[in-house]
Amino acid sequence: MIMAFGATGWQWLNPPREWTADDGLGLFCDGGTDLWRRTGDGFTVDNAHLFVRPRGGDLRLSVTFTAEYGELYDQAGAVLRIDDTHWVKAGVEFMDGTFSLVTVVTRDYSDASLLPLHDSPDGMTFRLDREGDTVSVRYGLAGEEPDHLLRRAYFPPSATVLAGAMAAAPVSKGFPVRFTDVRVLAG
Numbered sequence: 001m002i003m004a005f006g007a008t009g010w011q012w013l014n015p016p017r018e019w020t021a022d023d024g025l026g027l028f029c030d031g032g033t034d035l036w037r038r039t040g041d042g043f044t045v046d047n048a049h050l051f052v053r054p055r056g057g058d059l060r061l062s063v064t065f066t067a068e069y070g071e072l073y074d075q076a077g078a079v080l081r082i083d084d085t086h087w088v089k090a091g092v093e094f095m096d097g098t099f100s101l102v103t104v105v106t107r108d109y110s111d112a113s114l115l116p117l118h119d120s121p122d123g124m125t126f127r128l129d130r131e132g133d134t135v136s137v138r139y140g141l142a143g144e145e146p147d148h149l150l151r152r153a154y155f156p157p158s159a160t161v162l163a164g165a166m167a168a169a170p171v172s173k174g175f176p177v178r179f180t181d182v183r184v185l186a187g
Helices: none
Strands: 002-004 007-013 018-021 025-030 035-037 044-046 049-055 059-067 075-083 086-095 098-107 109-116 124-131 134-141 148-154 161-168 174-186
Touching: 002 018, 007 161, 025 049, 025 161, 035 098, 035 109, 049 075, 049 174, 059 075, 059 086, 059 161, 075 124, 086 124, 086 134, 086 148, 098 134, 098 148, 109 148, 161 174
Parallel strands: none
Antiparallel strands: 002 007, 007 049, 018 025, 025 174, 035 044, 049 161, 059 124, 059 174, 075 086, 075 161, 086 098, 098 109, 124 134, 134 148
């Protein structure tokens, strides 16, 4: 178990080769990593870097980060994961030379929602609120309250989740990510 962000009990699922937990969490996201299941091309990839804590019931997850995206599909953000067939990830992804806010909800099949950004984000905060059978995804610029609703989705209410930060680099050689704040609070 790792001590970070003022709390114990953090753990890695698919740890990166390079990372530090000091006044935040810094990592170099390994290339060839992703979190996607079946939709579109039929492939399943489940090796994204997840820095998480277990939590049951209603919760609020807040993740603030910056990243040096460089290539197609580089991504970082927040994640709630029950198992390899049930999870939600929300963050910023680099696609076709621009940035998008992306939420992927997976219930055996992945389902992605995208909102293009006009500018490169200097830092973003995503907040995932799990209340009963619903996860609400909100975002804002780093330092602002994440009050812009991006998506609401069904999520199994009774299962314990792994809640925290995620990063993946599906087609690139990798990129640096800095998580300045990750909080998991009871709802």
